[in-house]
């Protein structure tokens with residue numbers, strides 16, 4: 001391991017089943033511009049949202065093992081499904097700080113709601129885990145929560161159909177019961193969903209506040225790094241790559257995608273054999 005002097009300049013590991021976690025990486029880049037990032041997108045095995053807890057746990061462990069080979073100083077599980085199914089165990093197993101996106105998202109929603117009615121849209125796994133209910137009720141047991149799984153959203157996002165009549169139609173069907181409820185806050189409980197935020201926002205209408213947990217996650221990460229004395233003090237010097245991207249398949253597609261989400265061009269994404277970790 002590096003000496004303490006270098007260790008706080010080590011990168012942050014960020015991972016997701018695919019491109020969704022880039023919405024979290026983008027926010028970390030914005031709020032913590034001095035931090036280096038190693039991003040892993042599990043493009044060969046996406047989606048996670050319809051898989052079992054055991055499988056998501058196994059995948060998440062492999063990714064954490066890979067990220068540790070990159071000497072990351074902290075890990076952000078930029079996937080709600082992996083946060084729901086694997087974070088509790090990973091926290092026990094990993095000797096560096098690790099945070100997910102669910103707790104920050106729950107906190108942001110509690111702050112945003114005025115009438116105490118919160119909706120959550122997420123993968124089937126995240127909804128059936130009841131994780132948002134657990135975190136929200138831990139903080140405020142007067143809030144009523146309404147969850148709705150929207151399994152097709154991940155594929156629509158991965159296909160780049162962010163503004164498309166097909167996405168519109170599917171979103172209208174998924175969101176119908178939430179529109180009829182009296183929620184005033186809706187958590188985008190899957191890191192892919194902020195990419196179709198405008199569609200969801202248009203359908204839900206102006207009275208519903210959309211919560212993207214990415215903002216709160218980056219804020220929590222910042223506080224965590226400061227409290228542990230792990231924040232980078234300055235941007236790494238010339239010749240040090242600020243951001244590195246790894247995937248388990250289809251690097252070109254990922255790269256095009258990342259370039260359309262992130263405000264700067266990524267140099268390249270590298271394919272690794274994640275099964276070997």
Ligand code: DGL
Pocket residue numbers: 016017018020021046047048049050078079080081082123126154189190191192
């Ligand atoms: N983006 C992920 C999440 O936040 C996973 C989507 C999926 O792979 O199903 O849940």
